[in-house]
Amino acid sequence: MDYFVQQLINGITLGSIYGLIAIGYTMVFGIVGMVNFAHGDVFMVSAFVALIAFLILTTWLGVTSVALSLFLMLVAAMLFTSLINWVIERVAYRPLRGSFRLAPLISAIGMSIFLSNFVQVSQGPLNKSVPPLVQREFVLFNRNNYPVTLSYKQLIIWGITAVLLLAFWYLVARTRLGRAQRACEQDKKMAALVGIDVDRTIAITFVIAAALAAVAGTMYVMYYGVVSFSDGFVPGVKAFTAAVLGGIGSLPGAVVGGLLIGLIETLWSAYFSIDYKDVAAFSILAITLIFLPQGLFGRPDVEKV
């Protein structure tokens, strides 16, 4: 039981990271109908930006406060990654809008390969690490000599994810911008007719997706302390799995899917074989696509046309 609670805590933490990435997949899919295969690599790039920001802050600027450096890492990663994704959208996807359906998908795969190779060449092929930033942890309870712990790192990840999800929900459900995004998602032609700049709204969507991925990337660096150029692919595909499981296009679905994938992966590693944890996550993708293709929160299409 204690072991289970500990795995639950770990799983929710991992799931938060997947959930934040999954929102980017689902949001972009909703608005442009394209699976953005480069999104995992955008996440990886953001982790590198956070790492570089950390090195600049600590070695050059001599920042010693952990909270301040974490905050600045987060801000730097969000800004820089948003800019990168804005450029990617502009260069690689926008010119292909109105082309055949597979064109932007192929372009996205190309961007994915470009980003991972660019990081490999510019940062080197080896794992990059940061010293552990936050080390303290709570012991929740300790029975049978098995302490169940909740680390500060995990608390930070939970807290930031929760705050961001709330802010993001508010943005989509209550603001003008969120309404414009939903309008573009539902009917781009009509959105333009009421005066929405559709291209601009899509660009903003990519920027928001990148900012959320950058939060996930920063937390990934902080949590694991290690990142490599190839770290975009597997977390990216898992987050994509989360988005599909939740119902692609559904924002709450992406969060719930992310948490579920995080939990499944962690519990599988804990009780079965850690070597096969990726198999567990990807089996979920296959099972979802076969038996529940619209996902958990996918919309049943019963609207009047």
Added chain:
Amino acid sequence: MSEPLLCVRGVKTYYGRVQALKGVDLDVNDGEIVTLIGANGAGKSTLMMTVCGNPRAREGTITFAGRDITRLPTHEIARLKLAQAPEGRRIFPRMTVLENLQMGATTADPAEFDRDLERVVGLFPYLSRRLGQRGGTLSGGEQQMLAIARALMSRPRLLMLDEPSLGLAPLIVRQIFDAIRRLNAEQGLSVFLVEQNAFHALKLAHRGYVMVNGLITLTGSGRELLERPEVKSAYLEGGRQQVAR
């Protein structure tokens, strides 16, 4: 008389290689209701969408309120206060009625939203009871009212309506046409109406145009067109009966 509010000159539009409009000339003056009638596939909706820049006219010019809008992107044309309730209504299905109206007010002053909402809902009182309901769950007639209401939320200078009577019960058609007449009479709103329901549309309109195969073949006042034998035989019920006899 001053320059028309909307002025379409020699407009040709293509879908790929298929020519849908073959050089259309059409004017809508300030404060006028102008109706365009024609059979299915004549190019009526294409003309309306071409005015909004989607698809774009390959030749010819379109000016609105003295400004050349032929090459302007769709959303910038909307910002010039040209609103359309397009073919098929195109309500945002997963937004509430209120949100649909908020979308309609995209180009309007946010400070005026409450007043505009009251005014528009006053015109279609039915909508006031449905503000929290999702657009996709409304009936056809309600969706049509919402489509018109949404277009009105921008305080348009020109309201373009594409077949507002399509598929609706006669009673609702009358309500909608009454609303158009009132808007025009009380607020001086200019209306450009595309219709297959030629009899009602021509009775309502100051002027009308008849379109056949991408070309304007007839024009005149609403009453004149109603009397024309070719209009009667082709578009009006009575004409059809006469021909049958």
